[in-house]
Amino acid sequence: MLAAQAAPERLRTFIEQEARATGFDVVGFTTPDAAPAAPARLAHFLEEGRHGTMAWMEETAMRRAHPRTLWPDVRSIIMLGMNYGPDEDPLELLEEKDRAAISVYARNRDYHDVIKGRLKQIAGKLAARAGEDVKVFVDTAPVMEKPLAEAAGIGWQGKHTNLVSREIGSWLFLGSIFTTAEIPPDKTETDHCGSCRACLDICPTDAFPAPYQLDARRCISYLTIEHKGPIPHEFRAKMGNRIYGCDDCLAVCPWNKFAQEASEAKLQAREDLKEPRLTDLLALDDAGFRAFFSGSPIKRIGRDRFIRNVLIAAGNAEDPALIASCKRLLEDASPLVRGVAVWALSQLLSEQAFRDLAEKRRAVEADREVRSEWDYALGTETVDE
Structure with missing residues (x-):
């Protein structure tokens, strides 16, 4: 038997230490079957056509809904989050009409590449220490990261459908490591939105048909990024100067005020993308x-x-x-x-x-x-x- 096969609790501690050393601000553990309600919510979203022209969501629905379909051997899922909160209020830029508002997450290097590289570092050390198989995923893969992150105790899916953390607010990049190792899971985080509707009320295009539901076809992030044809006329004036994504629902989340200081590994925005002409x-x-x-x-x-x-x-x-x-x-x-x-x-x-x-x-x-x-x-x- 491999001497490197650490006890589950020691393995947890090792991963937590490696995650923070690599630049992640939060880490949690869950199992492949820990988000049983997620498949039904995904099915409803697709049945209503709220995914718009994102046909890949239908094509990968089965793998997205059931992690074991994506990888039958997975026993544990490690969810990791990185704080990308801005240094200033991104909503202030909406008043400078000769400038372009680019979503905070897109103001630097492609986070998919950055996070995947860091996930691979941790996964490689995990595999060497535990003698188990690993796979890493960012959100380009058919993984329902937000429900799994909620199950791993990192945060909860707020009324804007994004993950909210009591420590970081709504500004989180997510990534996951699937492994065959048995790791004790964390407790699922509970919903702390209460009666707050700030994220729903600020949406310029009324993209939320109900709390915790998003109609991507009305979302400025979808329209400016995923939608390939002309923007429907009804949304053009409402877009203002938002040219890539929309941060409104994230920026008004009251939990942002409790955000802890980000790690030194946080991505820094390019100066020329903060308010380009x-x-x-x-x-x-x-x-x-x-x-x-x-x-x-x-x-x-x-x-x-x-x-x-x-x-x-x-x-x-x-x-x-x-x-x-x-x-x-x-x-x-x-x-x-x-x-x-x-x-x-x-x-x-x-x-x-x-x-x-x-x-x-x-x-x-x-x-x-x-x-x-x-x-x-x-x-x-x-x-x-």
């Missing part, structure tokens, strides 16, 4: 976009969808200085970009100036959807939302 972002071509967002999660959505989001922010900015940049994008190679440039200009120009521009530009536009944007803005056609 819309004019600078609108100037990015594909090469410039890829270079500027190298190593960033933002790079994954591609330049055209990103510029789509920035143009909506420009349309909401009420700043005539943005008109020239938006006009230039009427010539863009992407119909997606040209279409939303039409909308942005309809918000920035006077009615007569916009009609004069439409008389010149609509006739030479070959794409049906872009022409439809012109017609919608002129009030001559209804766009299918």
Whole structure:
């Protein structure tokens, strides 16, 4: 028998020490069957179509709902969390309309890469010490991390459906280590939201049909990141200057005020992503976009969808200085970009100036959807939302 096969309690202590040394702020332990209500909640979410165009959620539903389907040999699940709370209130940036609001989590390196690297360090030491198999997962894998984190005692799923910690609030990156080792589990955390509705009431697009339920199709994070086509008209003005994600429901969580000091390994935001100017972002071509967002999660959505989001922010900015940049994008190679440039200009120009521009530009536009944007803005056609 391997001498390295430590007793379960000593193994727990070892993992906790390694987790903190590696940069994680919280760690908890659970079993694969510790979140029995999660599959039904996932099924309801999918049946209601609230996942929008995220077809991968349907395709991986079975593996996502049942960890043993993902890996039959798993006996214990280690859930780890990293505090990424901002140094300032991200909601203040929403008032600076010539600036772009990027979700706090996306202001530095792609956290998937960072966390996976740290998980592998811990998992490797666990495997060597216990003589057991391990697998690591970040949220790109079909793992229901938030219910499992709740079962592991790290926090609870708040009314905004995100995990809330009494020690860190709503700002947590999550990762997991599956293992064949038997490790004593923690007690499930209880719900401490009480009667608070702050996260529900602040949502700009009413994306919560009920407490603890999210309709992704109305969520700005989904619309700016996952949604591939034009943003439905009903949400454009409500997006304000949010160009990648939305932090509103996280930022108002009262539990944030109890957040402990983050570890020194916390990711620090890039200064140029804290409040970038819309004019600078609108100037990015594909090469410039890829270079500027190298190593960033933002790079994954591609330049055209990103510029789509920035143009909506420009349309909401009420700043005539943005008109020239938006006009230039009427010539863009992407119909997606040209279409939303039409909308942005309809918000920035006077009615007569916009009609004069439409008389010149609509006739030479070959794409049906872009022409439809012109017609919608002129009030001559209804766009299918």
